[in-house]
Amino acid sequence: MSSHSDLSSQADPRSERFVVDANLIPDDQLLGLVEEYCTRYHGLNDVESPMAERDRVMAAVRRGELVVWFDPAENVAGLGLAE
Numbered sequence: 001m002s003s004h005s006d007l008s009s010q011a012d013p014r015s016e017r018f019v020v021d022a023n024l025i026p027d028d029q030l031l032g033l034v035e036e037y038c039t040r041y042h043g044l045n046d047v048e049s050p051m052a053e054r055d056r057v058m059a060a061v062r063r064g065e066l067v068v069w070f071d072p073a074e075n076v077a078g079l080g081l082a083e
Helices: 004-008 027-045 050-063
Strands: 018-020 066-071 076-081
Touching (some): 027 066
Antiparallel strands (some): 018 066
16 A cells, blocks of 8 residues: 555646647647747758748658647647657
């Protein structure tokens, strides 16, 4: 039997980051996540036009190579590598 202190030290699973099916996200919101990803990861690499990567990043999302995650504790979403 676990003690009360064991239960209180465990993280609340409702506050953990989770993956969201990209098909459930409206296209305009998904495009916003793709553009944010492009400017964050490609814009920092001295790429002349980070938005030129939009189609490639969107294709990676559609193939499942990049996933949409949501962090309920921070109330933010983003793209990341599929685990």
